[in-house]
Amino acid sequence: MNHNSTIIESNSIKAILDQNKSSYIFLFPILLLIASYYKYQNESKSKSNTITKSKASASKMDQRPFGFWEPDLKWKTPTPKVYENWSIKDTKPIPYRAFKHKYNVNMGIRNMSWDSWIELDNQWKYYHDMKLKRIEEKGEDVWRISSKAIEASWEFLYELIDFTTVRYPTLFKYDKEKKILRITETNQTFDLNDKNLNPIITAANLVQDELVIMIEDPKDGQYSLEAGCVTMAGFWKFKEKYQMKLDEIHYSGNVPKYSTNLGPAMNKFFRRLTLDSPVVRNNYFIQLDNHLDWSKSIGDEDSEKVGWNAATNATSVKDLWFRSERQSVRRLPKTGAIAFTIRTYFMPITEMCEEPFVPRRLLNGITSWEEDVNEYRGFYKFKDVLLPYLQKKAKEQEANGLVLKEEPKNYPF
Ligand code: HEM
Numbered sequence: 001m002n003h004n005s006t007i008i009e010s011n012s013i014k015a016i017l018d019q020n021k022s023s024y025i026f027l028f029p030i031l032l033l034i035a036s037y038y039k040y041q042n043e044s045k046s047k048s049n050t051i052t053k054s055k056a057s058a059s060k061m062d063q064r065p066f067g068f069w070e071p072d073l074k075w076k077t078p079t080p081k082v083y084e085n086w087s088i089k090d091t092k093p094i095p096y097r098a099f100k101h102k103y104n105v106n107m108g109i110r111n112m113s114w115d116s117w118i119e120l121d122n123q124w125k126y127y128h129d130m131k132l133k134r135i136e137e138k139g140e141d142v143w144r145i146s147s148k149a150i151e152a153s154w155e156f157l158y159e160l161i162d163f164t165t166v167r168y169p170t171l172f173k174y175d176k177e178k179k180i181l182r183i184t185e186t187n188q189t190f191d192l193n194d195k196n197l198n199p200i201i202t203a204a205n206l207v208q209d210e211l212v213i214m215i216e217d218p219k220d221g222q223y224s225l226e227a228g229c230v231t232m233a234g235f236w237k238f239k240e241k242y243q244m245k246l247d248e249i250h251y252s253g254n255v256p257k258y259s260t261n262l263g264p265a266m267n268k269f270f271r272r273l274t275l276d277s278p279v280v281r282n283n284y285f286i287q288l289d290n291h292l293d294w295s296k297s298i299g300d301e302d303s304e305k306v307g308w309n310a311a312t313n314a315t316s317v318k319d320l321w322f323r324s325e326r327q328s329v330r331r332l333p334k335t336g337a338i339a340f341t342i343r344t345y346f347m348p349i350t351e352m353c354e355e356p357f358v359p360r361r362l363l364n365g366i367t368s369w370e371e372d373v374n375e376y377r378g379f380y381k382f383k384d385v386l387l388p389y390l391q392k393k394a395k396e397q398e399a400n401g402l403v404l405k406e407e408p409k410n411y412p413f
Pocket residue numbers: 106107108109212214225235236241249250252253254255256262266269281282283284329340
Protein backbone atom coordinates (compact mmCIF):
# COMPACT_ATOMS: atom_id res chain seq x y z
CA MET A 1 0.00 0.00 0.00
CA ASN A 2 1.35 3.46 -0.87
CA HIS A 3 1.81 5.42 2.37
CA ASN A 4 1.52 8.86 0.70
CA SER A 5 -1.75 7.98 -0.90
CA THR A 6 -3.11 6.97 2.50
CA ILE A 7 -2.15 10.38 3.95
CA ILE A 8 -3.82 12.14 1.04
CA GLU A 9 -6.90 9.99 1.47
CA SER A 10 -7.18 10.69 5.19
CA ASN A 11 -6.57 14.42 4.66
CA SER A 12 -9.33 14.65 2.13
CA ILE A 13 -11.67 12.69 4.37
CA LYS A 14 -10.91 15.13 7.21
CA ALA A 15 -11.71 18.06 4.94
CA ILE A 16 -15.06 16.59 4.08
CA LEU A 17 -15.83 15.96 7.73
CA ASP A 18 -14.94 19.54 8.69
CA GLN A 19 -17.10 20.86 5.90
CA ASN A 20 -20.22 19.12 6.97
CA LYS A 21 -20.56 17.38 10.29
CA SER A 22 -23.89 15.82 9.36
CA SER A 23 -22.10 13.68 6.77
CA TYR A 24 -20.46 11.67 9.63
CA ILE A 25 -23.38 9.34 9.68
CA PHE A 26 -22.99 8.54 5.96
CA LEU A 27 -19.24 8.31 6.05
CA PHE A 28 -19.08 5.89 8.94
CA PRO A 29 -20.07 2.77 6.94
CA ILE A 30 -17.68 3.78 4.12
CA LEU A 31 -14.79 4.16 6.57
CA LEU A 32 -15.59 0.78 8.06
CA LEU A 33 -15.56 -0.74 4.58
CA ILE A 34 -12.18 0.84 3.75
CA ALA A 35 -10.65 -0.21 7.10
CA SER A 36 -11.80 -3.79 6.62
CA TYR A 37 -10.49 -3.81 3.10
CA TYR A 38 -6.97 -2.82 4.22
CA LYS A 39 -7.04 -5.17 7.21
CA TYR A 40 -7.99 -8.02 4.92
CA GLN A 41 -5.24 -7.14 2.42
CA ASN A 42 -2.59 -7.09 5.16
CA GLU A 43 -3.67 -10.41 6.60
CA SER A 44 -3.62 -11.97 3.14
CA LYS A 45 0.00 -10.88 2.71
CA SER A 46 1.10 -12.46 6.00
CA LYS A 47 -0.10 -15.88 4.85
CA SER A 48 2.68 -18.50 4.84
CA ASN A 49 3.21 -22.27 5.22
CA THR A 50 -0.46 -23.04 4.75
CA ILE A 51 -2.07 -26.21 6.07
CA THR A 52 -5.42 -27.89 5.52
CA LYS A 53 -5.93 -29.64 8.86
CA SER A 54 -7.84 -27.58 11.41
CA LYS A 55 -6.11 -27.22 14.78
CA ALA A 56 -9.42 -27.18 16.69
CA SER A 57 -11.58 -30.26 17.28
CA ALA A 58 -15.38 -29.95 17.29
CA SER A 59 -15.52 -30.12 21.09
CA LYS A 60 -12.75 -27.51 21.45
CA MET A 61 -14.77 -25.26 19.18
CA ASP A 62 -17.61 -25.50 21.65
CA GLN A 63 -15.39 -24.29 24.50
CA ARG A 64 -14.66 -20.97 22.78
CA PRO A 65 -16.26 -17.90 24.37
CA PHE A 66 -19.33 -16.88 22.35
CA GLY A 67 -18.41 -14.88 19.27
CA PHE A 68 -14.68 -15.51 19.72
CA TRP A 69 -12.55 -16.62 16.79
CA GLU A 70 -8.79 -16.67 16.56
CA PRO A 71 -7.88 -16.13 12.88
CA ASP A 72 -6.19 -19.22 11.52
CA LEU A 73 -3.77 -17.69 9.04
CA LYS A 74 -1.97 -20.97 8.40
CA TRP A 75 -5.01 -22.93 7.35
CA LYS A 76 -5.65 -23.04 3.62
CA THR A 77 -8.73 -24.26 1.76
CA PRO A 78 -7.59 -27.24 -0.31
CA THR A 79 -7.01 -26.25 -3.92
CA PRO A 80 -9.59 -27.98 -6.11
CA LYS A 81 -8.75 -30.10 -9.15
CA VAL A 82 -9.37 -28.52 -12.53
CA TYR A 83 -12.76 -29.66 -13.87
CA GLU A 84 -11.44 -31.27 -17.07
CA ASN A 85 -13.48 -30.57 -20.21
CA TRP A 86 -15.94 -28.39 -18.33
CA SER A 87 -17.90 -26.44 -20.91
CA ILE A 88 -20.26 -23.52 -20.52
CA LYS A 89 -22.21 -24.91 -23.47
CA ASP A 90 -22.21 -28.66 -22.84
CA THR A 91 -21.81 -29.39 -19.11
CA LYS A 92 -25.31 -30.21 -17.95
CA PRO A 93 -26.66 -29.44 -14.45
CA ILE A 94 -26.06 -32.31 -12.02
CA PRO A 95 -29.30 -34.32 -11.99
CA TYR A 96 -29.87 -34.34 -8.21
CA ARG A 97 -33.10 -36.24 -7.54
CA ALA A 98 -32.87 -35.76 -3.80
CA PHE A 99 -36.04 -37.46 -2.60
CA LYS A 100 -36.26 -40.74 -0.75
CA HIS A 101 -39.11 -43.25 -0.50
CA LYS A 102 -39.61 -42.11 3.07
CA TYR A 103 -39.33 -38.47 4.11
CA ASN A 104 -37.68 -37.79 7.47
CA VAL A 105 -37.24 -34.39 9.05
CA ASN A 106 -33.59 -34.14 10.07
CA MET A 107 -30.57 -32.01 9.17
CA GLY A 108 -29.69 -34.37 6.34
CA ILE A 109 -26.08 -33.18 6.08
CA ARG A 110 -23.25 -35.08 4.38
CA ASN A 111 -19.51 -34.39 4.23
CA MET A 112 -18.58 -32.20 1.30
CA SER A 113 -15.62 -32.93 -0.94
CA TRP A 114 -13.76 -29.66 -1.51
CA ASP A 115 -13.80 -30.09 -5.30
CA SER A 116 -17.58 -29.84 -5.23
CA TRP A 117 -17.92 -26.66 -3.16
CA ILE A 118 -19.25 -24.71 -6.14
CA GLU A 119 -20.87 -26.52 -9.07
CA LEU A 120 -21.27 -24.63 -12.33
CA ASP A 121 -22.86 -25.78 -15.58
CA ASN A 122 -24.34 -24.67 -18.90
CA GLN A 123 -27.09 -22.71 -17.14
CA TRP A 124 -24.45 -20.35 -15.70
CA LYS A 125 -25.30 -17.47 -18.05
CA TYR A 126 -29.04 -17.80 -17.44
CA TYR A 127 -28.54 -17.61 -13.66
CA HIS A 128 -25.96 -14.86 -13.98
CA ASP A 129 -28.24 -12.66 -16.09
CA MET A 130 -31.23 -13.26 -13.86
CA LYS A 131 -29.19 -12.37 -10.78
CA LEU A 132 -27.98 -9.10 -12.29
CA LYS A 133 -31.51 -8.20 -13.35
CA ARG A 134 -32.83 -8.95 -9.86
CA ILE A 135 -30.07 -6.91 -8.21
CA GLU A 136 -30.86 -4.03 -10.56
CA GLU A 137 -34.61 -4.22 -9.91
CA LYS A 138 -34.69 -5.09 -6.23
CA GLY A 139 -31.52 -3.37 -4.95
CA GLU A 140 -30.89 -3.89 -1.25
CA ASP A 141 -33.91 -6.15 -0.91
CA VAL A 142 -31.73 -8.93 -2.32
CA TRP A 143 -28.28 -8.16 -0.93
CA ARG A 144 -26.82 -6.55 2.18
CA ILE A 145 -23.61 -6.45 4.21
CA SER A 146 -23.88 -5.49 7.87
CA SER A 147 -20.99 -3.81 9.69
CA LYS A 148 -20.29 -7.18 11.39
CA ALA A 149 -19.72 -8.95 8.09
CA ILE A 150 -17.62 -6.59 5.95
CA GLU A 151 -14.38 -8.48 6.51
CA ALA A 152 -16.10 -11.84 6.12
CA SER A 153 -17.60 -10.73 2.80
CA TRP A 154 -14.13 -9.96 1.47
CA GLU A 155 -12.86 -13.26 2.76
CA PHE A 156 -15.75 -15.13 1.14
CA LEU A 157 -15.04 -13.34 -2.16
CA TYR A 158 -11.33 -14.25 -2.09
CA GLU A 159 -12.17 -17.87 -1.25
CA LEU A 160 -14.60 -18.02 -4.17
CA ILE A 161 -12.03 -16.48 -6.51
CA ASP A 162 -9.37 -18.97 -5.39
CA PHE A 163 -11.79 -21.83 -5.97
CA THR A 164 -13.57 -20.87 -9.19
CA THR A 165 -10.50 -19.64 -11.07
CA VAL A 166 -8.75 -22.98 -10.49
CA ARG A 167 -11.76 -25.24 -10.93
CA TYR A 168 -13.20 -23.47 -14.01
CA PRO A 169 -10.17 -21.91 -15.72
CA THR A 170 -11.98 -21.34 -19.01
CA LEU A 171 -14.63 -19.16 -17.39
CA PHE A 172 -12.44 -17.13 -15.04
CA LYS A 173 -9.02 -15.56 -15.43
CA TYR A 174 -7.33 -14.06 -12.40
CA ASP A 175 -4.14 -12.04 -12.52
CA LYS A 176 -2.87 -12.53 -8.96
CA GLU A 177 -0.19 -9.86 -9.28
CA LYS A 178 -2.51 -7.17 -10.57
CA LYS A 179 -5.50 -8.53 -8.69
CA ILE A 180 -7.75 -8.30 -11.72
CA LEU A 181 -10.44 -10.89 -12.23
CA ARG A 182 -12.10 -11.42 -15.61
CA ILE A 183 -15.16 -13.48 -16.47
CA THR A 184 -14.49 -14.62 -20.00
CA GLU A 185 -18.12 -15.32 -20.97
CA THR A 186 -19.33 -11.80 -20.15
CA ASN A 187 -16.02 -9.98 -20.44
CA GLN A 188 -16.61 -8.37 -17.05
CA THR A 189 -13.53 -7.35 -15.11
CA PHE A 190 -13.28 -6.76 -11.37
CA ASP A 191 -10.39 -4.84 -9.86
CA LEU A 192 -9.74 -6.30 -6.42
CA ASN A 193 -7.61 -3.26 -5.55
CA ASP A 194 -10.72 -1.14 -5.72
CA LYS A 195 -11.87 -0.51 -2.17
CA ASN A 196 -15.30 0.50 -3.46
CA LEU A 197 -15.86 -2.91 -5.00
CA ASN A 198 -18.88 -4.59 -3.46
CA PRO A 199 -17.54 -7.98 -2.28
CA ILE A 200 -20.86 -9.81 -2.02
CA ILE A 201 -22.19 -8.64 -5.38
CA THR A 202 -18.87 -9.44 -7.01
CA ALA A 203 -19.06 -12.92 -5.46
CA ALA A 204 -22.64 -13.31 -6.69
CA ASN A 205 -21.44 -12.59 -10.23
CA LEU A 206 -19.19 -15.63 -10.20
CA VAL A 207 -21.49 -18.45 -9.20
CA GLN A 208 -25.00 -19.77 -9.77
CA ASP A 209 -25.50 -20.04 -6.00
CA GLU A 210 -27.17 -17.71 -3.56
CA LEU A 211 -24.66 -16.56 -0.94
CA VAL A 212 -25.11 -16.00 2.78
CA ILE A 213 -22.74 -15.16 5.63
CA MET A 214 -23.64 -16.13 9.18
CA ILE A 215 -21.80 -14.54 12.14
CA GLU A 216 -21.67 -15.82 15.72
CA ASP A 217 -23.15 -13.51 18.35
CA PRO A 218 -20.87 -12.72 21.34
CA LYS A 219 -23.90 -12.66 23.69
CA ASP A 220 -25.48 -16.04 23.05
CA GLY A 221 -23.32 -17.86 20.48
CA GLN A 222 -26.20 -17.95 18.00
CA TYR A 223 -25.51 -17.29 14.33
CA SER A 224 -27.23 -14.47 12.50
CA LEU A 225 -27.48 -13.62 8.82
CA GLU A 226 -25.17 -10.62 8.48
CA ALA A 227 -24.49 -10.52 4.74
CA GLY A 228 -25.59 -12.16 1.55
CA CYS A 229 -26.93 -11.92 -1.96
CA VAL A 230 -30.07 -14.02 -2.43
CA THR A 231 -31.91 -13.18 -5.62
CA MET A 232 -34.01 -16.23 -6.48
CA ALA A 233 -35.01 -18.10 -3.36
CA GLY A 234 -38.49 -18.77 -4.76
CA PHE A 235 -40.41 -19.02 -1.50
CA TRP A 236 -38.68 -16.60 0.91
CA LYS A 237 -37.29 -13.10 0.88
CA PHE A 238 -33.75 -12.16 1.84
CA LYS A 239 -34.82 -8.76 3.20
CA GLU A 240 -37.11 -10.46 5.73
CA LYS A 241 -34.41 -12.78 7.04
CA TYR A 242 -31.54 -10.26 7.07
CA GLN A 243 -29.95 -10.04 10.54
CA MET A 244 -32.23 -12.71 11.95
CA LYS A 245 -30.76 -15.46 14.09
CA LEU A 246 -30.77 -19.03 12.79
CA ASP A 247 -33.74 -19.96 15.01
CA GLU A 248 -35.78 -16.93 14.02
CA ILE A 249 -35.07 -17.54 10.31
CA HIS A 250 -36.58 -21.00 10.56
CA TYR A 251 -39.38 -20.27 13.05
CA SER A 252 -40.59 -17.35 10.94
CA GLY A 253 -40.84 -19.75 7.99
CA ASN A 254 -42.73 -22.36 10.07
CA VAL A 255 -40.19 -25.03 9.18
CA PRO A 256 -41.72 -28.31 10.42
CA LYS A 257 -40.28 -29.85 13.58
CA TYR A 258 -37.70 -27.08 13.90
CA SER A 259 -37.93 -26.95 17.69
CA THR A 260 -37.48 -30.71 18.07
CA ASN A 261 -35.63 -32.33 15.16
CA LEU A 262 -33.63 -29.42 13.78
CA GLY A 263 -32.97 -26.30 15.87
CA PRO A 264 -30.97 -27.74 18.78
CA ALA A 265 -28.83 -29.91 16.48
CA MET A 266 -28.25 -27.05 14.05
CA ASN A 267 -27.15 -24.55 16.68
CA LYS A 268 -24.71 -27.07 18.09
CA PHE A 269 -23.49 -27.90 14.61
CA PHE A 270 -22.84 -24.26 13.72
CA ARG A 271 -20.85 -23.61 16.91
CA ARG A 272 -18.77 -26.74 16.42
CA LEU A 273 -18.13 -26.57 12.70
CA THR A 274 -14.38 -26.81 12.09
CA LEU A 275 -12.50 -25.43 9.09
CA ASP A 276 -11.91 -28.84 7.56
CA SER A 277 -15.39 -30.33 7.88
CA PRO A 278 -17.65 -28.62 5.31
CA VAL A 279 -21.03 -30.21 4.63
CA VAL A 280 -23.77 -30.26 2.02
CA ARG A 281 -27.48 -31.00 2.10
CA ASN A 282 -30.18 -31.25 -0.54
CA ASN A 283 -33.90 -30.60 -0.37
CA TYR A 284 -36.86 -30.48 -2.75
CA PHE A 285 -40.13 -28.65 -3.28
CA ILE A 286 -42.97 -28.76 -5.78
CA GLN A 287 -43.71 -25.35 -7.27
CA LEU A 288 -46.95 -24.37 -9.04
CA ASP A 289 -45.30 -22.15 -11.65
CA ASN A 290 -42.08 -21.90 -13.62
CA HIS A 291 -40.59 -18.77 -12.00
CA LEU A 292 -37.15 -19.47 -10.67
CA ASP A 293 -36.78 -16.13 -8.89
CA TRP A 294 -40.08 -15.83 -7.05
CA SER A 295 -42.93 -18.38 -7.05
CA LYS A 296 -45.84 -16.10 -7.91
CA SER A 297 -48.39 -18.79 -7.01
CA ILE A 298 -47.93 -18.13 -3.29
CA GLY A 299 -48.60 -14.40 -3.75
CA ASP A 300 -47.04 -11.29 -5.19
CA GLU A 301 -43.44 -10.81 -4.07
CA ASP A 302 -44.19 -7.25 -2.97
CA SER A 303 -47.17 -8.19 -0.86
CA GLU A 304 -46.72 -8.54 2.89
CA LYS A 305 -48.69 -11.75 3.21
CA VAL A 306 -47.58 -14.63 1.04
CA GLY A 307 -48.06 -18.34 1.54
CA TRP A 308 -49.81 -21.47 0.32
CA ASN A 309 -53.18 -20.03 1.44
CA ALA A 310 -52.89 -17.56 -1.43
CA ALA A 311 -52.36 -20.30 -4.01
CA THR A 312 -55.12 -21.77 -6.14
CA ASN A 313 -55.15 -25.51 -6.73
CA ALA A 314 -53.07 -26.71 -9.67
CA THR A 315 -55.15 -27.88 -12.61
CA SER A 316 -52.47 -29.45 -14.81
CA VAL A 317 -49.31 -31.39 -14.10
CA LYS A 318 -47.66 -29.30 -16.82
CA ASP A 319 -47.71 -26.34 -14.41
CA LEU A 320 -45.75 -28.19 -11.74
CA TRP A 321 -42.01 -27.65 -11.40
CA PHE A 322 -39.45 -29.50 -9.35
CA ARG A 323 -37.30 -27.17 -7.27
CA SER A 324 -34.33 -28.66 -5.48
CA GLU A 325 -31.55 -26.94 -3.59
CA ARG A 326 -28.04 -28.08 -2.89
CA GLN A 327 -26.72 -26.16 0.09
CA SER A 328 -23.18 -26.04 1.41
CA VAL A 329 -21.98 -24.93 4.83
CA ARG A 330 -18.35 -24.16 5.70
CA ARG A 331 -16.33 -21.94 7.98
CA LEU A 332 -13.94 -19.23 6.77
CA PRO A 333 -10.49 -19.33 8.43
CA LYS A 334 -9.69 -15.66 9.04
CA THR A 335 -12.98 -14.33 10.30
CA GLY A 336 -14.55 -17.58 11.55
CA ALA A 337 -17.76 -16.62 9.75
CA ILE A 338 -19.89 -19.37 8.23
CA ALA A 339 -20.38 -19.28 4.47
CA PHE A 340 -23.68 -20.80 3.34
CA THR A 341 -24.42 -21.37 -0.35
CA ILE A 342 -27.71 -22.37 -1.96
CA ARG A 343 -27.74 -23.69 -5.49
CA THR A 344 -31.21 -24.18 -6.96
CA TYR A 345 -31.96 -26.77 -9.62
CA PHE A 346 -35.26 -26.28 -11.40
CA MET A 347 -37.13 -28.31 -14.02
CA PRO A 348 -40.64 -29.38 -15.10
CA ILE A 349 -41.97 -32.37 -13.15
CA THR A 350 -43.07 -34.01 -16.40
CA GLU A 351 -39.51 -33.92 -17.78
CA MET A 352 -38.06 -35.44 -14.62
CA CYS A 353 -40.69 -38.18 -14.52
CA GLU A 354 -39.35 -39.63 -17.78
CA GLU A 355 -36.35 -40.85 -15.77
CA PRO A 356 -36.41 -44.40 -14.41
CA PHE A 357 -37.46 -44.89 -10.74
CA VAL A 358 -38.33 -41.20 -10.30
CA PRO A 359 -42.18 -41.37 -10.38
CA ARG A 360 -42.45 -44.20 -7.84
CA ARG A 361 -39.87 -42.75 -5.47
CA LEU A 362 -41.35 -39.26 -5.63
CA LEU A 363 -44.85 -40.65 -5.09
CA ASN A 364 -43.71 -42.62 -2.05
CA GLY A 365 -41.72 -39.67 -0.73
CA ILE A 366 -44.56 -37.17 -1.01
CA THR A 367 -47.19 -39.50 0.41
CA SER A 368 -44.95 -40.17 3.42
CA TRP A 369 -44.99 -36.48 4.43
CA GLU A 370 -46.62 -35.86 7.80
CA GLU A 371 -49.34 -33.28 8.23
CA ASP A 372 -47.01 -30.40 9.23
CA VAL A 373 -44.84 -31.12 6.18
CA ASN A 374 -47.96 -31.20 3.96
CA GLU A 375 -48.90 -27.73 5.19
CA TYR A 376 -45.38 -26.37 4.79
CA ARG A 377 -44.90 -27.77 1.29
CA GLY A 378 -48.32 -26.97 -0.20
CA PHE A 379 -49.37 -30.61 -0.62
CA TYR A 380 -53.10 -29.82 -0.82
CA LYS A 381 -52.56 -27.41 -3.71
CA PHE A 382 -51.06 -29.98 -6.08
CA LYS A 383 -51.96 -33.44 -4.78
CA ASP A 384 -55.03 -33.94 -7.00
CA VAL A 385 -53.04 -33.54 -10.18
CA LEU A 386 -49.63 -34.81 -9.09
CA LEU A 387 -50.45 -38.03 -7.24
CA PRO A 388 -52.53 -39.67 -10.05
CA TYR A 389 -49.90 -38.62 -12.58
CA LEU A 390 -47.02 -40.14 -10.57
CA GLN A 391 -49.06 -43.30 -10.05
CA LYS A 392 -49.70 -43.59 -13.78
CA LYS A 393 -46.06 -42.95 -14.75
CA ALA A 394 -44.74 -45.38 -12.11
CA LYS A 395 -47.07 -48.14 -13.34
CA GLU A 396 -46.08 -47.47 -16.94
CA GLN A 397 -42.37 -47.80 -16.12
CA GLU A 398 -42.92 -50.97 -14.14
CA ALA A 399 -45.12 -52.49 -16.87
CA ASN A 400 -42.29 -51.73 -19.31
CA GLY A 401 -39.90 -53.92 -17.31
CA LEU A 402 -38.36 -51.57 -14.72
CA VAL A 403 -37.01 -53.70 -11.87
CA LEU A 404 -37.50 -51.83 -8.58
CA LYS A 405 -34.73 -53.79 -6.84
CA GLU A 406 -32.24 -52.30 -9.29
CA GLU A 407 -32.89 -48.75 -8.16
CA PRO A 408 -29.61 -46.97 -7.23
CA LYS A 409 -29.22 -46.52 -3.46
CA ASN A 410 -26.82 -43.60 -3.43
CA TYR A 411 -28.60 -40.49 -2.12
CA PRO A 412 -28.94 -37.78 -3.49
CA PHE A 413 -29.35 -39.97 -6.62
C1 HEM B 1 -27.05 -27.15 8.45
C2 HEM B 1 -27.69 -26.06 8.15
C3 HEM B 1 -29.18 -25.98 7.90
C4 HEM B 1 -30.16 -26.92 7.98
C5 HEM B 1 -30.00 -28.37 8.37
C6 HEM B 1 -31.40 -26.28 7.60
C7 HEM B 1 -32.62 -26.91 7.56
C8 HEM B 1 -33.74 -26.40 6.97
C9 HEM B 1 -34.93 -27.14 6.65
C10 HEM B 1 -35.16 -28.61 6.97
C11 HEM B 1 -35.77 -26.31 6.06
C12 HEM B 1 -37.13 -26.69 5.45
C13 HEM B 1 -36.97 -26.80 3.94
C14 HEM B 1 -35.94 -27.83 3.58
O1 HEM B 1 -36.24 -29.00 3.66
O2 HEM B 1 -34.82 -27.43 3.24
C15 HEM B 1 -35.14 -25.04 6.00
C16 HEM B 1 -35.71 -23.92 5.45
C17 HEM B 1 -35.07 -22.71 5.41
N1 HEM B 1 -33.80 -22.44 5.81
FE1 HEM B 1 -32.51 -23.66 6.66
N2 HEM B 1 -31.16 -24.98 7.33
C18 HEM B 1 -29.82 -24.75 7.50
C19 HEM B 1 -29.16 -23.57 7.35
C20 HEM B 1 -29.75 -22.42 7.00
C21 HEM B 1 -29.08 -21.16 6.91
C22 HEM B 1 -27.60 -20.89 7.23
C23 HEM B 1 -29.98 -20.27 6.51
C24 HEM B 1 -29.69 -18.82 6.30
C25 HEM B 1 -30.20 -18.13 5.32
C26 HEM B 1 -31.24 -20.97 6.30
C27 HEM B 1 -32.41 -20.42 5.84
C28 HEM B 1 -33.56 -21.12 5.61
C29 HEM B 1 -34.74 -20.50 5.05
C30 HEM B 1 -34.90 -19.04 4.69
C31 HEM B 1 -35.67 -21.51 4.93
C32 HEM B 1 -37.07 -21.35 4.37
C33 HEM B 1 -37.95 -20.91 5.48
C34 HEM B 1 -39.22 -20.45 4.90
O3 HEM B 1 -39.91 -21.30 4.29
O4 HEM B 1 -39.50 -19.26 5.07
N3 HEM B 1 -31.05 -22.27 6.62
N4 HEM B 1 -33.91 -25.10 6.57
